[in-house]
Amino acid sequence: MNNRKTVKISNEEIDQQIQYVVDINKMIKNKGFKYHIITYGCQMNVHDSEKLAGMLSAMGYTETSELEDADLILFNTCCVRENAENKVYGNVGALYPNKQRNPNLIIGICGCMMQQSDAASYIARKFPFVDLVFGTHNLHRFPKLLFDAINSKETIIEILDEEGRIVEDVPIKRNIGVSAWTTIMYGCNNFCSYCIVPYVRGRERSRQPSDIIDEVRRLGQEGYKEVTLLGQNVNSYGKDLDNPYYFPNLLMDLDKIHGIERIRFMTSHPKDLSEELIRAMAESSKVCEHLHLPIQSGSNRILKAMNRRYNREKYLELIDRVREQIPDIAITTDIIVGFPGETEEDFADTLDMVERVRYDSAFTFIYSPRSGTPASKMSEQIDDNIKKERLQILMSVQDRISKEINEAMYGKTYEVLVEGLSKNKEDMYTGRTRGNKLVNFTASEDVTGKIVKVKITQPKTWTLEGIMV
Ligand code: SF4
Numbered sequence: 493m494n495n496r497k498t499v500k501i502s503n504e505e506i507d508q509q510i511q512y513v514v515d516i517n518k519m520i521k522n523k524g525f526k527y528h529i530i531t532y533g534c535q536m537n538v539h540d541s542e543k544l545a546g547m548l549s550a551m552g553y554t555e556t557s558e559l560e561d562a563d564l565i566l567f568n569t570c571c572v573r574e575n576a577e578n579k580v581y582g583n584v585g586a587l588y589p590n591k592q593r594n595p596n597l598i599i600g601i602c603g604c605m606m607q608q609s610d611a612a613s614y615i616a617r618k619f620p621f622v623d624l625v626f627g628t629h630n631l632h633r634f635p636k637l638l639f640d641a642i643n644s645k646e647t648i649i650e651i652l653d654e655e656g657r658i659v660e661d662v663p664i665k666r667n668i669g670v671s672a673w674t675t676i677m678y679g680c681n682n683f684c685s686y687c688i689v690p691y692v693r694g695r696e697r698s699r700q701p702s703d704i705i706d707e708v709r710r711l712g713q714e715g716y717k718e719v720t721l722l723g724q725n726v727n728s729y730g731k732d733l734d735n736p737y738y739f740p741n742l743l744m745d746l747d748k749i750h751g752i753e754r755i756r757f758m759t760s761h762p763k764d765l766s767e768e769l770i771r772a773m774a775e776s777s778k779v780c781e782h783l784h785l786p787i788q789s790g791s792n793r794i795l796k797a798m799n800r801r802y803n804r805e806k807y808l809e810l811i812d813r814v815r816e817q818i819p820d821i822a823i824t825t826d827i828i829v830g831f832p833g834e835t836e837e838d839f840a841d842t843l844d845m846v847e848r849v850r851y852d853s854a855f856t857f858i859y860s861p862r863s864g865t866p867a868s869k870m871s872e873q874i875d876d877n878i879k880k881e882r883l884q885i886l887m888s889v890q891d892r893i894s895k896e897i898n899e900a901m902y903g904k905t906y907e908v909l910v911e912g913l914s915k916n917k918e919d920m921y922t923g924r925t926r927g928n929k930l931v932n933f934t935a936s937e938d939v940t941g942k943i944v945k946v947k948i949t950q951p952k953t954w955t956l957e958g959i960m961v
Pocket of ligand 1: 680681682683684687688689690724725761
């Protein structure tokens with residue numbers, strides 16, 4: 493039971509941050525200062541970077557894609573996988589010559605990785621030329637922290653242990669396009685035994701429905717056609733709110749918003765996928781026929797060790813119920829191989845689940861121990877070569893299934909929301925079906941931002957090709 497209540501940041505605190513935005517704006521006026529943000533990890537992090545970019549724009553910075561041109565370089569880090577962490581340290585270290593050339597360059601590091609114990613002090617020790625370090629719970633204090641970093645010779649470090657309160661009205665600089673993300677809740681209560689997220693993002697905190705609805709309404713007015721609702725476990729949205737209002741209620745309210753044509757969400761924990769939610773998905777005209785439902789393992793023994801709180805039978809039942817009510821739904825998943833103690837038999841159970849569910853696609857990962865999580869202390873860690881071998885086998889099974897599913901789309905016509913010209917396919921447009929499949933297609937006119945009908949002429953394993961009809 494979650495008894496925590498969502499608390500918004502006070503107006504006074506917001507006013508203080510706005511004053512820092514104004515002060516920095518005055519300080520850098522007419523200097524043409526530029527920023528460059530490097531983002532690691534999930535969509536939540538990408539969306540946090542949109543907020544940092546929004547604050548920087550309000551301060552008067554402009555974005556540059558070139559590191560060399562930047563007056564401010566920010567690393568928004570992720571700690572879910574070890575190799576992402578190593579990459580951050582390597583990339584920060586590589587900036588030392590830049591800092592020597594330009595002592596006014598500000599280098600900052602923020603995000604989940606900084607929220608881990610000792611990460612900030614390690615940075616201060618190993619990379620003393622870094623100017624600013626902050627965590628996930630104080631992103632809204634970025635204007636003050638940056639102001640201090642610009643005016644100090646010391647590294648400014650601020651990591652709050654207590655999970656962040658909800659901050660509304662942070663300026664957001666979204667990529668211009670047809671789709672936008674909006675966070676509906678923060679944190680996670682689930683403590684899957686391999687996952688660091690609850691330790692670095694805190695417990696679940698839901699935004700007020702009216703704040704989300706207003707934001708999505710504004711997105712519709714600004715011309716966005718699709719919104720993706722983000723949260724570590726969106727299915728438990730609302731459980732901490734005072735009034736009974738849950739994720740299905742939110743979907744039905746967002747369904748009425750003019751201008752928004754498609755609603756997506758991620759991620760969903762199977763244990764919280766309720767009958768009401770399946771019904772809301774089926775009844776809503778805008779919620780897309782796509783469900784990302786991480787299974788993680790097909791073995792009941794491993795699911796228990798992962799603390800996932802469902803078993804394969806319950807998961808299969810859910811899939812049946814979803815397909816009964818939404819027959820054309822595309823289902824995708826996340827799978828970890830090589831969790832401590834995973835035997836050949838456990839791995840065979842995972843393959844069996846993949847064959848039974850027939851996922852449209854899957855994000856497959858090798859288990860990587862994260863210090864501070866229970867799984868990292870488990871005995872029977874699996875040999876790296878075995879993990880790699882299992883990953884290859886899993887990927888080849890999933891690729892075959894993805895290809896078969898896509899081949900069944902041959903000759904059929906789908907609604908595609910067009911994102912623009914394809915980056916990889918010359919003279920082709922690119923967009924997504926409601927099932928979230930990427931389609932490249934030819935069209936005789938510019939159809940960017942429109943929903944068009946495309947007939948599939950060439951199904952491939954990961955993408956589709958077609959012609960507009
Ligand atoms: S549901 Fe599990 S895997 Fe997902 S963020 Fe929460 S603890 Fe991590």
